Amino acid sequence: EKGGYEHFMLKEINEQPRSIADCMRGRLDAKNGRLILGGLRDYMNKFQNADRIIITACGTSWHAGLVAEYLFEEFARIPVEVEYASEFRYRNPVINEKDFIIAISQSGETADTLAAIELAKSKGATIFGVCNVVGSSIPRATHAGSYTHAGPEIGVASTKAFTAQISVLTMMALKLGYQRGTLSESRYMQLLSELETIPSKVERALKLNDKVKAIAAEYKDARNFLYLGRGYNFPVALEGALKLKEISYIHAEGYPAAEMKHGPIALIDEEMPVVFIATKDSSYEKVVSNIQEVKARKGKIIAVVTEGDTTVRNMADHVIEIPETEEAFVPLIAVVPLQQLSYHIAVMRGCNVDQPRNLAKSVTVE
Numbered sequence: 001e002k003g004g005y006e007h008f009m010l011k012e013i014n015e016q017p018r019s020i021a022d023c024m025r026g027r028l029d030a031k032n033g034r035l036i037l038g039g040l041r042d043y044m045n046k047f048q049n050a051d052r053i054i055i056t057a058c059g060t061s062w063h064a065g066l067v068a069e070y071l072f073e074e075f076a077r078i079p080v081e082v083e084y085a086s087e088f089r090y091r092n093p094v095i096n097e098k099d100f101i102i103a104i105s106q107s108g109e110t111a112d113t114l115a116a117i118e119l120a121k122s123k124g125a126t127i128f129g130v131c132n133v134v135g136s137s138i139p140r141a142t143h144a145g146s147y148t149h150a151g152p153e154i155g156v157a158s159t160k161a162f163t164a165q166i167s168v169l170t171m172m173a174l175k176l177g178y179q180r181g182t183l184s185e186s187r188y189m190q191l192l193s194e195l196e197t198i199p200s201k202v203e204r205a206l207k208l209n210d211k212v213k214a215i216a217a218e219y220k221d222a223r224n225f226l227y228l229g230r231g232y233n234f235p236v237a238l239e240g241a242l243k244l245k246e247i248s249y250i251h252a253e254g255y256p257a258a259e260m261k262h263g264p265i266a267l268i269d270e271e272m273p274v275v276f277i278a279t280k281d282s283s284y285e286k287v288v289s290n291i292q293e294v295k296a297r298k299g300k301i302i303a304v305v306t307e308g309d310t311t312v313r314n315m316a317d318h319v320i321e322i323p324e325t326e327e328a329f330v331p332l333i334a335v336v337p338l339q340q341l342s343y344h345i346a347v348m349r350g351c352n353v354d355q356p357r358n359l360a361k362s363v364t365v366e
């Protein structure tokens with residue numbers, strides 16, 4: 001059932017070109033400029049006219065929510081808040097009927113997310129679910145939703161569900177931007193076509209496996225890791241760090257790269273591997289200076305860069321080159337080598353990759 005793979009996690013990492021394509025199948029037709037999310041149809045009005053979008057989730061799903069914050073604000077110009085479900089539900093939050101709530105959950109059973117939904121519902125907000133498990137509790141508790149169609153995810157560390165969540169949220173943001181007129185027709189068409197190329201670009205990124213494995217061998221005994229990125233890649237840094245800590249038990253922190261000098265920079269010495277997501281985008285130059293700051297303190301630099309980048313190659317200890325895409329779509333590709341890195345490090349350390357200690361696939365207790 002592991003399809004010839006040693007672990008479910010590796011199988012699921014490798015399935016991503018297909019799971020992302022499955023998620024877009026029947027929804028995205030770039031050639032004809034069509035993007036249809038069935039679940040959204042009856043609620044498009046509410047969505048379009050919302051004063052605010054509140055995204056609530058836990059763990060990796062919360063990271064997908066952070067990516068969506070950038071997507072919705074850039075393309076649809078609606079203010080977004082991303083909330084840990086566990087904080088949101090106990091904070092007596094200000095919510096009203098003009099709020100559009102998006103709850104993200106792979107399992108559809110996370111207790112805190114479910115409770116956050118019930119709370120928002122009681123205040124009259126519209127609740128939209130982005131879930132993977134069909135017929136689970138969250139889709140039943142929401143007004144509407146779109147499934148991620150990633151197929152069963154068995155490994156405790158979420159991988160293909162994350163990229164499928166981002167795929168759904170990206171389609172939602174593009175649709176919303178187009179309907180609201182904040183995205184021009186031509187830009188919309190351009191983005192749809194690029195989105196369609198993502199599965200094949202993820203396929204290419206997967207080929208980096210051997211290179212990533214060699215890097216893993218070099219750093220498997222590290223005691224700490226730092227992951228840094230900016231903009232769309234800030235949530236990718238958080239997700240890379242979460243993947244590493246949950247399956248390899250190495251302490252890892254993700255940070256927005258610019259925040260480094262507000263504290264974490266004190267940790268940097270020759271023992272500290274720092275993973276940068278430094279793709280060619282609007283914050284590239286800034287990230288390059290952050291890399292210089294780490295290098296000056298002798299930190300070890302592992303950088304995920306855009307194919308062909310020579311600037312970072314000359315500075316970093318290791319580069320992982322991923323295919324170029326729209327800035328907004330980079331997380332879908334950049335997260336892949338980070339999943340592979342955590343996988344290989346965990347295997348090399350003899351950890352139980354699919355069932356890490358102390359963790360359950362879905363957290364049904366608060």
Ligand code: M6R
Nearest residue numbers: 059060061105106107110157158
């Ligand atoms: O099923 P959910 O998406 O609601 O689960 C949320 C988190 O428990 C989950 O993403 C967790 O952080 C994973 N182990 C991350 O890999």
